[in-house]
Amino acid sequence: MGPGRRAGRSTSRNDILEAARARFARHGYVGTTVRAVAVDARVDAALVHYFFGTKTSLFAAAMALPVNPADVLAGVLTDGVEDLGERLARAFLRIWDDPAAGAPLVGLVRSAASHDEAATMLREFAGQEMLARLAGALDDPRAELRATLVGAQLLGVAMGRYVLRIEPLASANHDTLASALAPTLQRYLTGELSPRDA
Amino acid sequence: MGPGRRAGRSTSRNDILEAARARFARHGYVGTTVRAVAVDARVDAALVHYFFGTKTSLFAAAMALPVNPADVLAGVLTDGVEDLGERLARAFLRIWDDPAAGAPLVGLVRSAASHDEAATMLREFAGQEMLARLAGALDDPRAELRATLVGAQLLGVAMGRYVLRIEPLASANHDTLASALAPTLQRYLTGELSPRDA
Numbered sequence: 001m002g003p004g005r006r007a008g009r010s011t012s013r014n015d016i017l018e019a020a021r022a023r024f025a026r027h028g029y030v031g032t033t034v035r036a037v038a039v040d041a042r043v044d045a046a047l048v049h050y051f052f053g054t055k056t057s058l059f060a061a062a063m064a065l066p067v068n069p070a071d072v073l074a075g076v077l078t079d080g081v082e083d084l085g086e087r088l089a090r091a092f093l094r095i096w097d098d099p100a101a102g103a104p105l106v107g108l109v110r111s112a113a114s115h116d117e118a119a120t121m122l123r124e125f126a127g128q129e130m131l132a133r134l135a136g137a138l139d140d141p142r143a144e145l146r147a148t149l150v151g152a153q154l155l156g157v158a159m160g161r162y163v164l165r166i167e168p169l170a171s172a173n174h175d176t177l178a179s180a181l182a183p184t185l186q187r188y189l190t191g192e193l194s195p196r197d198a
Numbered sequence: 199m200g201p202g203r204r205a206g207r208s209t210s211r212n213d214i215l216e217a218a219r220a221r222f223a224r225h226g227y228v229g230t231t232v233r234a235v236a237v238d239a240r241v242d243a244a245l246v247h248y249f250f251g252t253k254t255s256l257f258a259a260a261m262a263l264p265v266n267p268a269d270v271l272a273g274v275l276t277d278g279v280e281d282l283g284e285r286l287a288r289a290f291l292r293i294w295d296d297p298a299a300g301a302p303l304v305g306l307v308r309s310a311a312s313h314d315e316a317a318t319m320l321r322e323f324a325g326q327e328m329l330a331r332l333a334g335a336l337d338d339p340r341a342e343l344r345a346t347l348v349g350a351q352l353l354g355v356a357m358g359r360y361v362l363r364i365e366p367l368a369s370a371n372h373d374t375l376a377s378a379l380a381p382t383l384q385r386y387l388t389g390e391l392s393p394r395d396a
Contacts, residue, residue: 110311110312112362113307113308113311113312113361113362114308114309114311119361123362123363123364126364127364131364145366145370145374148358148364148365148367148370149367149378151354151358151364152355152367153350153351153354153382154354155353155354155357155358156349156350156351156352156353156355156356159311159353159354159357160346160350160353161350163311164311164317164320164353165317165321166321166324166329166349166350167325167342167346168342169343169347169349169350172343172346176343179391179392180386180391180392184351184382187381187382188378193377193378194373194374194377194378
Protein backbone atom coordinates (compact mmCIF):
# COMPACT_ATOMS: atom_id res chain seq x y z
CA MET A 1 0.00 0.00 0.00
CA GLY A 2 1.68 3.25 -1.14
CA PRO A 3 1.39 6.66 0.51
CA GLY A 4 -1.34 7.75 -1.93
CA ARG A 5 -3.50 4.79 -1.06
CA ARG A 6 -2.99 5.42 2.68
CA ALA A 7 -4.03 9.06 2.37
CA GLY A 8 -7.14 8.01 0.44
CA ARG A 9 -8.04 5.50 3.09
CA SER A 10 -7.64 8.06 5.85
CA THR A 11 -9.71 10.62 3.91
CA SER A 12 -12.58 8.16 3.44
CA ARG A 13 -12.41 7.24 7.10
CA ASN A 14 -12.59 10.88 8.15
CA ASP A 15 -15.35 11.62 5.63
CA ILE A 16 -17.38 8.77 7.13
CA LEU A 17 -16.81 9.96 10.70
CA GLU A 18 -17.77 13.51 9.79
CA ALA A 19 -20.90 12.36 7.95
CA ALA A 20 -21.81 10.11 10.89
CA ARG A 21 -21.42 12.91 13.46
CA ALA A 22 -23.60 15.23 11.37
CA ARG A 23 -26.27 12.57 10.82
CA PHE A 24 -26.41 11.34 14.43
CA ALA A 25 -26.78 14.96 15.57
CA ARG A 26 -29.46 15.85 13.01
CA HIS A 27 -31.46 12.61 12.90
CA GLY A 28 -30.75 11.05 16.28
CA TYR A 29 -29.35 7.57 16.83
CA VAL A 30 -32.47 5.65 15.80
CA GLY A 31 -33.02 7.75 12.65
CA THR A 32 -29.47 7.21 11.37
CA THR A 33 -28.55 4.26 9.16
CA VAL A 34 -25.12 3.11 8.04
CA ARG A 35 -26.41 3.33 4.46
CA ALA A 36 -27.38 7.01 4.84
CA VAL A 37 -24.00 7.83 6.37
CA ALA A 38 -22.32 6.10 3.43
CA VAL A 39 -24.35 8.17 0.94
CA ASP A 40 -23.44 11.40 2.78
CA ALA A 41 -19.76 10.42 2.80
CA ARG A 42 -19.93 9.33 -0.87
CA VAL A 43 -18.59 5.86 -0.12
CA ASP A 44 -20.03 2.37 -0.34
CA ALA A 45 -21.93 1.13 2.74
CA ALA A 46 -19.62 -1.92 2.75
CA LEU A 47 -16.68 0.38 3.39
CA VAL A 48 -18.42 1.86 6.45
CA HIS A 49 -18.98 -1.67 7.78
CA TYR A 50 -15.40 -2.60 6.91
CA PHE A 51 -13.98 0.34 8.86
CA PHE A 52 -16.43 0.51 11.75
CA GLY A 53 -18.53 -2.66 11.97
CA THR A 54 -21.99 -2.02 13.41
CA LYS A 55 -23.89 1.25 13.82
CA THR A 56 -23.05 1.14 17.55
CA SER A 57 -19.33 1.02 16.83
CA LEU A 58 -19.70 3.77 14.23
CA PHE A 59 -21.41 5.91 16.87
CA ALA A 60 -18.61 5.25 19.39
CA ALA A 61 -15.99 6.13 16.76
CA ALA A 62 -17.87 9.26 15.68
CA MET A 63 -18.01 10.41 19.34
CA ALA A 64 -14.24 9.75 19.60
CA LEU A 65 -14.74 7.09 22.28
CA PRO A 66 -11.77 4.70 22.42
CA VAL A 67 -14.13 1.92 23.56
CA ASN A 68 -17.67 1.11 22.52
CA PRO A 69 -19.79 1.32 25.71
CA ALA A 70 -22.25 -1.20 24.25
CA ASP A 71 -19.45 -3.76 23.84
CA VAL A 72 -18.30 -3.17 27.40
CA LEU A 73 -21.86 -3.68 28.64
CA ALA A 74 -22.23 -6.85 26.54
CA GLY A 75 -19.04 -8.19 28.14
CA VAL A 76 -20.30 -7.41 31.64
CA LEU A 77 -23.66 -9.07 30.91
CA THR A 78 -22.18 -12.40 29.80
CA ASP A 79 -21.55 -13.42 33.42
CA GLY A 80 -25.21 -13.20 34.47
CA VAL A 81 -27.02 -11.08 37.07
CA GLU A 82 -25.22 -12.30 40.19
CA ASP A 83 -22.80 -9.54 41.24
CA LEU A 84 -23.83 -7.64 38.11
CA GLY A 85 -24.08 -4.43 40.17
CA GLU A 86 -20.45 -4.72 41.23
CA ARG A 87 -19.25 -5.55 37.70
CA LEU A 88 -21.25 -2.67 36.20
CA ALA A 89 -19.94 -0.18 38.77
CA ARG A 90 -16.34 -1.26 38.16
CA ALA A 91 -16.65 -1.24 34.35
CA PHE A 92 -18.30 2.19 34.45
CA LEU A 93 -15.61 3.70 36.70
CA ARG A 94 -12.79 2.05 34.72
CA ILE A 95 -13.96 3.69 31.49
CA TRP A 96 -14.76 7.10 32.95
CA ASP A 97 -11.57 7.23 35.06
CA ASP A 98 -9.48 6.61 31.92
CA PRO A 99 -8.68 10.08 30.51
CA ALA A 100 -8.74 8.87 26.88
CA ALA A 101 -12.34 7.70 27.24
CA GLY A 102 -13.45 10.03 30.03
CA ALA A 103 -12.85 13.28 28.16
CA PRO A 104 -15.06 12.48 25.12
CA LEU A 105 -17.71 10.99 27.44
CA VAL A 106 -17.77 14.20 29.48
CA GLY A 107 -18.15 16.08 26.20
CA LEU A 108 -21.05 13.84 25.22
CA VAL A 109 -22.91 14.40 28.51
CA ARG A 110 -22.20 18.14 28.48
CA SER A 111 -23.59 18.59 25.00
CA ALA A 112 -26.59 16.32 25.72
CA ALA A 113 -27.40 18.46 28.75
CA SER A 114 -27.34 21.67 26.76
CA HIS A 115 -28.52 20.83 23.22
CA ASP A 116 -31.79 19.12 22.39
CA GLU A 117 -30.34 17.33 19.35
CA ALA A 118 -27.48 15.91 21.38
CA ALA A 119 -29.93 14.95 24.13
CA THR A 120 -32.05 13.00 21.64
CA MET A 121 -28.97 11.29 20.25
CA LEU A 122 -27.69 10.24 23.69
CA ARG A 123 -31.17 9.22 24.92
CA GLU A 124 -31.67 7.03 21.85
CA PHE A 125 -28.19 5.49 21.96
CA ALA A 126 -28.38 4.83 25.71
CA GLY A 127 -31.96 3.58 25.41
CA GLN A 128 -31.44 1.20 22.51
CA GLU A 129 -27.87 0.00 23.01
CA MET A 130 -27.44 0.16 26.78
CA LEU A 131 -30.71 0.23 28.74
CA ALA A 132 -32.67 -2.14 26.48
CA ARG A 133 -29.82 -4.69 26.61
CA LEU A 134 -29.55 -4.35 30.36
CA ALA A 135 -33.33 -4.72 30.74
CA GLY A 136 -33.20 -7.74 28.42
CA ALA A 137 -30.84 -9.47 30.85
CA LEU A 138 -33.40 -9.15 33.68
CA ASP A 139 -36.34 -11.47 34.09
CA ASP A 140 -38.76 -8.99 35.63
CA PRO A 141 -41.95 -7.12 34.61
CA ARG A 142 -40.31 -3.85 35.65
CA ALA A 143 -37.03 -4.56 33.85
CA GLU A 144 -37.13 -1.26 31.91
CA LEU A 145 -37.65 0.82 35.06
CA ARG A 146 -34.87 -1.14 36.79
CA ALA A 147 -32.49 -0.46 33.90
CA THR A 148 -33.25 3.29 33.93
CA LEU A 149 -32.70 3.43 37.70
CA VAL A 150 -29.25 1.94 37.14
CA GLY A 151 -28.73 4.45 34.34
CA ALA A 152 -29.79 7.36 36.56
CA GLN A 153 -27.38 6.35 39.32
CA LEU A 154 -24.48 6.07 36.89
CA LEU A 155 -25.43 9.29 35.09
CA GLY A 156 -25.41 11.04 38.49
CA VAL A 157 -21.90 9.79 39.19
CA ALA A 158 -20.87 10.94 35.71
CA MET A 159 -22.29 14.42 36.37
CA GLY A 160 -21.06 14.76 39.97
CA ARG A 161 -17.61 13.18 39.64
CA TYR A 162 -16.56 14.00 36.09
CA VAL A 163 -18.62 16.96 34.82
CA LEU A 164 -19.22 19.14 37.89
CA ARG A 165 -16.28 17.61 39.84
CA ILE A 166 -17.93 17.82 43.25
CA GLU A 167 -15.60 16.86 46.10
CA PRO A 168 -14.99 14.43 47.75
CA LEU A 169 -16.82 12.42 45.07
CA ALA A 170 -14.46 13.63 42.32
CA SER A 171 -11.33 12.31 44.01
CA ALA A 172 -12.79 9.27 45.83
CA ASN A 173 -10.87 6.17 44.80
CA HIS A 174 -12.19 3.51 42.46
CA ASP A 175 -12.64 0.80 45.15
CA THR A 176 -14.41 3.05 47.65
CA LEU A 177 -16.84 4.22 45.02
CA ALA A 178 -17.37 0.81 43.41
CA SER A 179 -18.18 -0.65 46.84
CA ALA A 180 -20.61 2.15 47.61
CA LEU A 181 -22.39 1.91 44.26
CA ALA A 182 -22.50 -1.87 43.78
CA PRO A 183 -25.31 -2.64 46.29
CA THR A 184 -27.41 0.22 44.88
CA LEU A 185 -27.08 -1.09 41.34
CA GLN A 186 -27.69 -4.68 42.45
CA ARG A 187 -30.90 -3.69 44.26
CA TYR A 188 -32.14 -1.76 41.24
CA LEU A 189 -31.37 -4.80 39.05
CA THR A 190 -32.64 -7.70 41.12
CA GLY A 191 -33.73 -6.50 44.57
CA GLU A 192 -36.89 -5.06 46.09
CA LEU A 193 -37.80 -1.79 44.41
CA SER A 194 -40.27 -0.85 47.12
CA PRO A 195 -41.31 -2.09 50.59
CA ARG A 196 -44.44 -3.60 48.97
CA ASP A 197 -42.21 -6.03 47.06
CA ALA A 198 -41.11 -7.55 50.37
CA MET B 199 -47.82 53.63 48.29
CA GLY B 200 -48.51 55.34 44.92
CA PRO B 201 -47.84 53.91 41.48
CA GLY B 202 -44.52 55.82 41.21
CA ARG B 203 -43.27 54.28 44.43
CA ARG B 204 -44.34 50.82 43.29
CA ALA B 205 -42.49 51.16 39.99
CA GLY B 206 -39.34 52.27 41.87
CA ARG B 207 -39.58 49.31 44.17
CA SER B 208 -39.97 46.92 41.28
CA THR B 209 -37.04 48.52 39.43
CA SER B 210 -34.74 48.16 42.45
CA ARG B 211 -35.83 44.55 42.89
CA ASN B 212 -35.08 43.74 39.25
CA ASP B 213 -31.77 45.64 39.37
CA ILE B 214 -30.74 43.55 42.36
CA LEU B 215 -31.72 40.27 40.68
CA GLU B 216 -29.86 41.19 37.51
CA ALA B 217 -26.77 42.24 39.46
CA ALA B 218 -26.98 39.01 41.50
CA ARG B 219 -27.24 36.81 38.40
CA ALA B 220 -24.23 38.52 36.81
CA ARG B 221 -22.15 38.29 39.99
CA PHE B 222 -22.99 34.66 40.79
CA ALA B 223 -22.09 33.74 37.22
CA ARG B 224 -18.82 35.71 37.18
CA HIS B 225 -17.57 35.16 40.74
CA GLY B 226 -19.26 31.92 41.74
CA TYR B 227 -21.45 31.44 44.78
CA VAL B 228 -18.68 31.63 47.38
CA GLY B 229 -17.09 34.73 45.81
CA THR B 230 -20.35 36.70 45.77
CA THR B 231 -21.42 38.85 48.71
CA VAL B 232 -24.74 40.60 49.30
CA ARG B 233 -22.75 43.84 49.73
CA ALA B 234 -21.11 43.51 46.30
CA VAL B 235 -24.47 42.78 44.66
CA ALA B 236 -25.89 45.90 46.35
CA VAL B 237 -23.01 48.03 45.02
CA ASP B 238 -23.53 46.66 41.48
CA ALA B 239 -27.27 47.36 41.71
CA ARG B 240 -26.62 50.83 43.22
CA VAL B 241 -28.79 50.15 46.26
CA ASP B 242 -28.12 49.82 49.97
CA ALA B 243 -27.18 46.32 51.21
CA ALA B 244 -30.03 46.60 53.72
CA LEU B 245 -32.48 46.77 50.82
CA VAL B 246 -31.11 43.51 49.39
CA HIS B 247 -31.57 41.86 52.79
CA TYR B 248 -35.03 43.42 53.10
CA PHE B 249 -36.15 42.02 49.72
CA PHE B 250 -34.35 38.68 49.71
CA GLY B 251 -33.05 37.79 53.19
CA THR B 252 -29.89 35.70 53.07
CA LYS B 253 -27.46 35.11 50.21
CA THR B 254 -28.99 31.65 49.73
CA SER B 255 -32.45 33.14 49.20
CA LEU B 256 -31.01 35.78 46.88
CA PHE B 257 -29.43 32.97 44.84
CA ALA B 258 -32.73 31.08 44.65
CA ALA B 259 -34.55 34.28 43.57
CA ALA B 260 -31.85 35.14 41.01
CA MET B 261 -32.19 31.63 39.51
CA ALA B 262 -35.99 32.13 39.39
CA LEU B 263 -36.60 29.22 41.77
CA PRO B 264 -39.99 29.55 43.50
CA VAL B 265 -38.55 27.74 46.53
CA ASN B 266 -35.13 27.93 48.13
CA PRO B 267 -33.69 24.38 47.99
CA ALA B 268 -31.59 25.10 51.07
CA ASP B 269 -34.75 25.92 53.08
CA VAL B 270 -36.41 22.73 51.86
CA LEU B 271 -33.36 20.73 52.93
CA ALA B 272 -33.27 22.47 56.33
CA GLY B 273 -36.93 21.51 56.81
CA VAL B 274 -36.25 17.88 55.90
CA LEU B 275 -33.25 17.75 58.25
CA THR B 276 -35.14 18.91 61.35
CA ASP B 277 -36.68 15.45 61.80
CA GLY B 278 -33.34 13.66 62.18
CA VAL B 279 -31.67 10.88 60.20
CA GLU B 280 -34.26 8.15 60.66
CA ASP B 281 -36.19 7.85 57.40
CA LEU B 282 -34.19 10.80 56.09
CA GLY B 283 -33.66 8.97 52.77
CA GLU B 284 -37.40 8.71 52.23
CA ARG B 285 -38.06 12.34 53.19
CA LEU B 286 -35.22 13.56 50.97
CA ALA B 287 -36.44 11.51 47.99
CA ARG B 288 -39.99 12.81 48.41
CA ALA B 289 -38.96 16.46 48.88
CA PHE B 290 -36.66 16.23 45.85
CA LEU B 291 -39.34 14.73 43.60
CA ARG B 292 -42.00 17.16 44.87
CA ILE B 293 -39.91 20.18 43.88
CA TRP B 294 -38.70 18.83 40.54
CA ASP B 295 -42.11 17.46 39.56
CA ASP B 296 -43.62 20.93 40.11
CA PRO B 297 -43.36 22.71 36.73
CA ALA B 298 -42.87 26.14 38.35
CA ALA B 299 -39.75 24.94 40.15
CA GLY B 300 -38.73 22.16 37.80
CA ALA B 301 -38.24 24.33 34.71
CA PRO B 302 -35.71 26.75 36.26
CA LEU B 303 -33.95 23.82 37.97
CA VAL B 304 -33.60 22.05 34.63
CA GLY B 305 -32.18 25.31 33.23
CA LEU B 306 -29.68 25.47 36.10
CA VAL B 307 -28.44 21.91 35.55
CA ARG B 308 -28.30 22.35 31.77
CA SER B 309 -26.20 25.48 32.00
CA ALA B 310 -23.96 23.96 34.70
CA ALA B 311 -23.31 20.99 32.44
CA SER B 312 -22.30 23.18 29.52
CA HIS B 313 -20.66 26.32 30.96
CA ASP B 314 -17.73 26.30 33.37
CA GLU B 315 -18.89 29.45 35.16
CA ALA B 316 -22.34 27.98 35.77
CA ALA B 317 -20.74 24.70 36.87
CA THR B 318 -18.64 26.53 39.47
CA MET B 319 -21.69 28.43 40.69
CA LEU B 320 -23.81 25.28 41.08
CA ARG B 321 -20.95 23.27 42.60
CA GLU B 322 -20.35 25.99 45.19
CA PHE B 323 -24.02 26.53 46.00
CA ALA B 324 -24.70 22.80 46.24
CA GLY B 325 -21.49 22.23 48.21
CA GLN B 326 -21.94 24.99 50.74
CA GLU B 327 -25.70 25.19 51.17
CA MET B 328 -26.83 21.62 50.49
CA LEU B 329 -24.06 19.00 50.83
CA ALA B 330 -22.26 20.63 53.79
CA ARG B 331 -25.56 20.92 55.68
CA LEU B 332 -26.47 17.35 54.87
CA ALA B 333 -23.00 16.15 55.94
CA GLY B 334 -23.33 18.21 59.13
CA ALA B 335 -26.44 16.23 60.06
CA LEU B 336 -24.48 12.96 59.92
CA ASP B 337 -22.25 11.75 62.73
CA ASP B 338 -19.70 9.91 60.61
CA PRO B 339 -16.06 10.34 59.52
CA ARG B 340 -17.12 9.92 55.88
CA ALA B 341 -20.07 12.33 56.15
CA GLU B 342 -18.87 14.42 53.17
CA LEU B 343 -18.55 11.40 50.89
CA ARG B 344 -21.96 10.16 52.06
CA ALA B 345 -23.53 13.54 51.26
CA THR B 346 -22.01 13.61 47.77
CA LEU B 347 -23.23 10.06 47.07
CA VAL B 348 -26.75 11.26 47.92
CA GLY B 349 -26.15 14.27 45.70
CA ALA B 350 -24.94 12.08 42.81
CA GLN B 351 -28.02 9.83 43.03
CA LEU B 352 -30.38 12.81 43.00
CA LEU B 353 -28.43 14.58 40.25
CA GLY B 354 -28.72 11.42 38.17
CA VAL B 355 -32.50 11.38 38.61
CA ALA B 356 -32.56 15.09 37.69
CA MET B 357 -30.59 14.38 34.50
CA GLY B 358 -32.38 11.17 33.52
CA ARG B 359 -35.96 12.11 34.43
CA TYR B 360 -36.10 15.85 33.81
CA VAL B 361 -33.24 16.87 31.49
CA LEU B 362 -32.79 13.88 29.11
CA ARG B 363 -36.32 12.51 29.82
CA ILE B 364 -35.35 8.84 29.55
CA GLU B 365 -38.36 6.50 29.69
CA PRO B 366 -39.79 4.87 31.76
CA LEU B 367 -37.94 6.94 34.38
CA ALA B 368 -39.39 10.20 33.07
CA SER B 369 -43.01 9.14 33.55
CA ALA B 370 -42.63 6.85 36.58
CA ASN B 371 -44.93 8.03 39.34
CA HIS B 372 -43.78 9.84 42.46
CA ASP B 373 -44.46 6.94 44.88
CA THR B 374 -42.76 4.27 42.75
CA LEU B 375 -39.67 6.40 42.38
CA ALA B 376 -39.58 7.61 45.99
CA SER B 377 -39.81 3.98 47.20
CA ALA B 378 -37.03 2.91 44.84
CA LEU B 379 -34.71 5.79 45.81
CA ALA B 380 -35.33 5.96 49.56
CA PRO B 381 -33.29 2.85 50.57
CA THR B 382 -30.40 3.98 48.35
CA LEU B 383 -30.29 7.41 49.97
CA GLN B 384 -30.69 5.94 53.46
CA ARG B 385 -27.77 3.55 52.93
CA TYR B 386 -25.57 6.38 51.63
CA LEU B 387 -26.54 8.46 54.68
CA THR B 388 -26.34 5.97 57.52
CA GLY B 389 -25.73 2.44 56.20
CA GLU B 390 -22.71 0.40 55.22
CA LEU B 391 -20.80 2.05 52.40
CA SER B 392 -18.76 -1.06 51.66
CA PRO B 393 -18.71 -4.72 52.67
CA ARG B 394 -15.75 -3.93 54.96
CA ASP B 395 -18.05 -1.77 57.11
CA ALA B 396 -20.07 -4.84 57.94
